[in-house]
Amino acid sequence: xxxxxxxxxxxxxxxxxxxxxxxxxxxxxxxxxxVTDKCNFRCTYCMPAEGLAWLPRAEILTYxxxxxxxxxxxxxxxREIKLTGGEPTVRRELPSLVAMIRRAQPDVAISMTTxxxxxxxxxxxxxxxxxxxxxxxxxxxxxxxxxxxxRRDALDKVMExxxxxxxxxxxxxxxxxxxxAGTNEDEVVDFARFARDTGYEVRFIEYMPLDAExxxxxxxxxxxxxxxxxxxxxYPLVPEDTGGAEPATSFRFADGAPGAIGVIASVTExxxxxxxxxxxxxxxxxxxxxFAMQEADLRTPLRSGASDAEIEAVIRAAVWAKWEGHKxxxxxxxxxxRSMSMIGG
Ligand code: SAM
Numbered sequence: 001x002x003x004x005x006x007x008x009x010x011x012x013x014x015x016x017x018x019x020x021x022x023x024x025x026x027x028x029x030x031x032x033x034x035v036t037d038k039c040n041f042r043c044t045y046c047m048p049a050e051g052l053a054w055l056p057r058a059e060i061l062t063y064x065x066x067x068x069x070x071x072x073x074x075x076x077x078x079r080e081i082k083l084t085g086g087e088p089t090v091r092r093e094l095p096s097l098v099a100m101i102r103r104a105q106p107d108v109a110i111s112m113t114t115x116x117x118x119x120x121x122x123x124x125x126x127x128x129x130x131x132x133x134x135x136x137x138x139x140x141x142x143x144x145x146x147x148x149x150x151r152r153d154a155l156d157k158v159m160e161x162x163x164x165x166x167x168x169x170x171x172x173x174x175x176x177x178x179x180x181a182g183t184n185e186d187e188v189v190d191f192a193r194f195a196r197d198t199g200y201e202v203r204f205i206e207y208m209p210l211d212a213e214x215x216x217x218x219x220x221x222x223x224x225x226x227x228x229x230x231x232x233x234x235y236p237l238v239p240e241d242t243g244g245a246e247p248a249t250s251f252r253f254a255d256g257a258p259g260a261i262g263v264i265a266s267v268t269e270x271x272x273x274x275x276x277x278x279x280x281x282x283x284x285x286x287x288x289x290x291f292a293m294q295e296a297d298l299r300t301p302l303r304s305g306a307s308d309a310e311i312e313a314v315i316r317a318a319v320w321a322k323w324e325g326h327k328x329x330x331x332x333x334x335x336x337x338r339s340m341s342m343i344g345g
Contacts, residue, residue, distance in 0.1 A: 014320045019077035022288070022322040026275060030080040031073050032113075033066060034282040034344025035097065039087040041115050042151035043139070045178060045211050046340050049151055052212060059283045063097040065302050069280065070101050070108070072308050076315060078278075080109045082135075084344045086282065089118040095129040102130025111135065113176070113345065117154055119161030127168035134170040135203075136162055139177050140184050141194060149183065162200075173200045174262070179222040180207050192231045195259030203248045203262035209328065210290070212339035224249075224263035231261060247271055266290075272325025279344050286315060287343060288322035291336055 015021050020028040037055050039047060061069070070081060081101065088094060089112075101110060109132050116136040123134070138158055140146040146155040165173055175195075179185050188204065195202040204227045209216040228251070231237060237251035240260065248262030265271070272289075279287040284299030296318035301311050327333040336343070 014316060016316070020278075020316065020319045022319050024273070024322070024324055026273075026322070027077065028276055028278045028288070028319050028322070029077050030082070030277045031070075031078045032082045032084050032277060032279045032344055033070070034085050034280065035066070035083055035088045035094065036060065036086040036091040037282045037342050038090050039085060039115070039341055040090050040117055040152070041087065041154070043178075044149055044151065045180060045207060045216075047212050052339075052342065055283050059299075061280075061282065061284045061299060061302070063093075063100055065284065065299070066097060066280075067100040067104060068302065068308075069284075069298060069311070071104055072311050072315065073278075074105050074108055075308075076312060078108070080111070081105075083110070083112040083131075085113075086341050086344070087115055087117070088112055089114050089122050094122065095125040095131075098126055098129035098131050109133070113137065114161075115150070115154075116158040116161035116165070117152070120157065120164045123161065123164035123168040123170055127170055131170060133172065133174075134165045135174040135176055136165065137176045137178075138162075139179075140187060141190055142187070145184060145187075162198075173198075175200050175202045176205055177202060178205045178207055179227060181220045181222050183220075185222045185227075188227050188230050189234050192235050192259075192261055195261060196235065196253060196257040197259075199258035201248075201250065201260040201262055203264055205264040206267040208266055208290075208340070209333075209335050210340040210343070210345075212341070214335070218267075221267050223268040224265035225268065227263060228261070237261060247275075247277075266326075267328055270325055270328065275325075278319065281338070281342065281344055286318050288318055289326055290343060290345075291326035291328070292323070293334065293336055294321070 042049050098110060111133040112131055113135045139149045143155045147153040177191055191202045206224060207221050236254035238254045240250040240252050242250050248264050250260055250262045252260050285295035286298050287295050296314050301314060
């Protein structure tokens, strides 16, 4: 049986004004928007080699629909928009979406999570359109291993993309690295050195049960505490106060070297009690948790003439119903039916 997602707190207390509050007192002000479910990589821990059955084009939100939703969410207190996917850069004319959002929302922070493959030509137009920052995923600094993990021989191009992002001012640059036991955990110190050399924040993400092929096993999760200990033994680390809302716990180097280290310990040290995130899938479904079993349909109201106030009511109810936290470490954990690339990581 799926873990319950609603609480016994009475519906009538749901706020009709003010920020997006849930029954556990958390405020949702960070929105991840997936602009496509397609990807040009096939990371082994995410998607099968042959890809997935892509969503039909008509089901995907148009840029106008996304921009309208952003307006509604910003009025509800959202301050951070992250574009993701799939791979956001494979959607045509992505800079025009960024420009549309930026024109309407001059004060909102807009960032993007990308595999970096197309940043060599897109970083500059995206920055010009109003993108603030880029987070680039990279799981190995070794060409052969990168190719094995992503099923694309593309490390050089991703490095070029990182340089282009920096040159375009999409900074501070963050680099996301999923660590998998027996695959790339021997590289964590090399990544720390890379952070020091480049000034990037390298963030290590624990492997989560969100791979489409359902091959995840707990034994392949490398606890963030182990990653930090391995790095600290070579480059001593000092915790950094990031204000609590970030999923990553951040550290700087004790010797004052540039760069930073972050860990996202979703499995071994879940941070659900401070979660401020919401996600919209490429087909317009609102998810209050990465692992949610329920979604709120925003596309239907968008396409059937609903007013902003009606859409706002759907959003408020979905946030109010946000569960306390994911159940990865409970015996009754159930994987959501969508995998990471379908949700928007
Ligand atoms: N394509 C973009 C990218 O590579 O950043 C955005 C989407 S991707 C799904 C977002 C992030 O999710 C990437 O950093 C990816 O490595 C991570 N990811 C995918 N599957 C994962 C899993 N099973 N566990 C942990 N992280 C995962």
